[in-house]
Amino acid sequence: MTLFNKSRYLPESIDSILGQSHSDFGLVAIDNASTDNTEAIMETYLDKDSRIHYIKNPTNIGLIQNWKKAFTTALNLYPKMQYFAWASDHDIWDKNWLSKHLDALDTNSNASLAYPITIPIDENGEKISVSLPKYENIHMTKYNRMVSVSTQMKGVGNMIYGLFRTQSILKAGIHPYCIMPDRSMLLEIALNGSFLQIKEPLWRRRYFNANDSQENLSINYQDFLVRQRSTYFNGKAPIHTYFPTAWHALRIILRTLFNPKYGLHDSLLGTIGGLLLLKRRRRELQKEISYTLGMIIDKLKP
16 A cells, blocks of 8 residues: 555545455555655554554655555565555545455456456545546457557556556566556556456545546646656656657567567567557657657757
8 A cells, every 4th residue: 555645535545445354465555755644544553453564755755666665565574475456545445345356366367467347436435427448358368468458458547456466566567667657567467467357346446636538637648747757756757758658668578578587479479569559659659759859949949
């Protein structure tokens, strides 16, 4: 569980996790230097439940590094961990979320990820009419699966909060250091297994300043990228974050070509996936190039 200045919603989120019908799990909470009442709330829960492990970062390390730390800390605490899920500090989980997801993965050995139907709610917990895409590739061959994730995958912001097999995360790399890291990671995880959606509403996702047309994203694509650069990297975004589409494609191609974990077949599929991704998102790539060139020209002006 990653925490950052959402103390208003934190107790409800934690209670929904601790109240799972399947109770054999650990809750690792990594606080990214919150300045609200988060620490005090976590201290009270530490006294109540031995399954909780709480760490507070002395400084804000950015969202991506905090997500990485949540996984690596959990793996150090539970070296034999078979399954893992990231959790937020403001969403709400149905009491059968974990049991249903474990059943789904146990009965579908080819699946690397299971995730539920999402119920979108606002700041006050009221259901809102945000249109959320659905996606799965459970019955596809590996080739068709890679074509599908490269050309059709949507709703990654919901899928990333599903239940993963630990090994699939380790093989694909833990939340890569780039814009839209969930999309990049899921693209590679598809090489290792399929994605399954449980046809039950088991998770209430809280949207802030949501609108009816998008998943809480700015209408302007570049505004969205600027926000991610600020949130994910804590003001120290690398140059490739200005070209996320090209970087996602290049990453999957290079990782499958030069990673000894992948054979020739997977390397070919990774290359095909990267090229198809560039084709699918060519408009976004054009916007990224145009925006960056415009920024450079503006800086060169006297």
